[in-house]
Amino acid sequence: MDGDDLLSAWDLVKSYGGVRALDGVDIRLRGGEVHALVGENGAGKSTLVRILSGSLAPDGGTVRLAERARAGGIAVVSQELSLFPDLSVRENLFPRHPPRRFGLLDRGATDRAARPVLAELGLDVDTGTPVGELPLADQQLTEIARALLRRPRVLVLDEPTSALPAAAVDRLERVLRTLTGRGIAVLYVTHFLREVTRLAQRVTVLRDGRVTLAGVRGAEVGVPDLVRAMLGAAPPPPVRRGRTPVQGPPPVVLAGVCVPGRLTDVTFAVRAGEVVGVAGLQGAGHLDALAVVCG
Structure with missing residues (x-):
């Protein structure tokens, strides 16, 4: 493990029956960097994330978390929301051990703790509002805020922008800069390739459970390089189809x-x-x- 690495894994192997989901995968997450993980559906991204977060044991290989990262640990924000829609924002932000006063939820303490994180995300909501009443984009940001309140040293974001409008993506980019400025390592799983070249300092690409592009600098790769690593071939040229206009008023x-x-x-x-x-x-x-x- 390099001195800058907060999380390292090497030679990871995982099979489901006769299907090899991961086949000798190596990855290193450095503090202060956004590391993009890219691949088609079925490439092994979700399996790798589950192994790195400790929710799934590999069949072989090693995962090592740096000593200085163990106190904060790893936080994962999944693509599928894990919020409780009938509970308030503050109750969702502190689902396990919320601050209490006389045995009841201490609303003032929870709001004081949550306010800086919500402000960082640009999430201006009443913390007493049931999460299910929020727009989907605000629910996604609430999920990210809950992870940040754990003060992790390694943060995994699995398709975080899949439900966010462009303005929220810009806010998330600013938050990522703040987090990496604190020395946090961010593993950014995405299908949006232009986000990779825009946000990531390093990129790893998986195809059929194998690494085809290993930790290269994001500034050194373009979208065609990523597509080639994902598919094993150059991207096809765009097809332009002609259209014959139909006369008459629109129906x-x-x-x-x-x-x-x-x-x-x-x-x-x-x-x-x-x-x-x-x-x-x-x-x-x-x-x-x-x-x-x-x-």
């Missing part, structure tokens, strides 16, 4: 549609021969817009 038009508390000035048209995608986070109003279209 579906929404113009300035408003639904109190749900939609404000929604305007779009669907023309014949087109496929129009309508997307948004939970609660953004895209389902309400479709309900209006359907009458």
